Amino acid sequence: KNEVEQSPQNLTAQEGEFITINCSYSVGISALHWLQQHPGGGIVSLFMLSSGKKKHGRLIATINIQEKHSSLHITASHPRDSAVYICAVPNYGGSQGNLIFGKGTKLSVKP
Amino acid sequence: EPEVTQTPSHQVTQMGQEVILRCVPISNHLYFYWYRQILGQKVEFLVSFYNNEISEKSEIFDDQFSVERPDGSNFTLKIRSTKLEDSAMYFCASSGGEGRTYNEQFFGPGTRLTVL
Numbered sequence A: 001k002n003e004v005e006q007s008p009q010n011l012t013a014q015e016g017e018f019i020t021i022n023c024s025y026s027v028g029i030s031a032l033h034w035l036q037q038h039p040g041g042g043i044v045s046l047f048m049l050s051s052g053k054k055k056h057g058r059l060i061a062t063i064n065i066q067e068k069h070s071s072l073h074i075t076a077s078h079p080r081d082s083a084v085y086i087c088a089v090p091n092y093g094g095s096q097g098n099l100i101f102g103k104g105t106k107l108s109v110k111p
Numbered sequence B: 001e002p003e004v005t006q007t008p009s010h011q012v013t014q015m016g017q018e019v020i021l022r023c024v025p026i027s028n029h030l031y032f033y034w035y036r037q038i039l040g041q042k043v044e045f046l047v048s049f050y051n052n053e054i055s056e057k058s059e060i061f062d063d064q065f066s067v068e069r070p071d072g073s074n075f076t077l078k079i080r081s082t083k084l085e086d087s088a089m090y091f092c093a094s095s096g097g098e099g100r101t102y103n104e105q106f107f108g109p110g111t112r113l114t115v116l
Helices: none
Strands: A004-007 A010-014 A019-025 A032-037 A043-049 A052-056 A059-064 A069-074 A083-090 A099-101 A105-110 B005-007 B010-013 B019-024 B031-037 B044-050 B053-057 B065-068 B075-079 B088-095 B111-115
Touching (some): A004 A083, A019 A105, A032 A069, A043 A052, A043 A059, B005 B088, B044 B075
Antiparallel strands (some): A004 A019, A032 A043, A032 A083, A052 A059, A083 A105, B031 B044, B031 B088, B065 B075, B088 B111
16 A cells, blocks of 8 residues: 655745645555645645646646655745645555545645 | 535534435546545545445445445435544545546545534
């Protein structure tokens, strides 16, 4: 079974700062999810990526399959980015099946 | 854009009562999942469902839990006799459709279950 570690657990930033959240996992996969959870509890899928890099607006996600590591970057952070960011991977490796989730990184961006 | 929906958004029940949580997955998806998140903890897998049967379930998914796809659109999670420790946010997810990659899961907004 896969294990997922995220760091940091908590992150406070000033508006405009560049943010990096890290995720590592133990079993080789070919697809990784980055998710955003708002204070109300709802989950939104930000990215699913298999290799290289994906960009959506101010969010950039990278993955290194060989090193079993992914990062989520936020450029020019804004208070509305304040949320919990969660990394999730297939529990048994590969690219499908049930997901196992990291504990999440709680991001707070101050104006 | 198609999305997964869940009802109700919040359910309050008494211990020992039965609850049914409802989900409408994205219409052409074939794989369905239930996850839950106890307050302050990480999201955990409960069960996956494909081709009208359970494909995998976790240790959490004991005899008190059941899932059903009663028609072509709904996917339900039933808890027969709720316990205090069932209080959590329950998320439904779906993935997979013809002609598409099957591995991206799309999540519903969740149902917050409170057992008193």
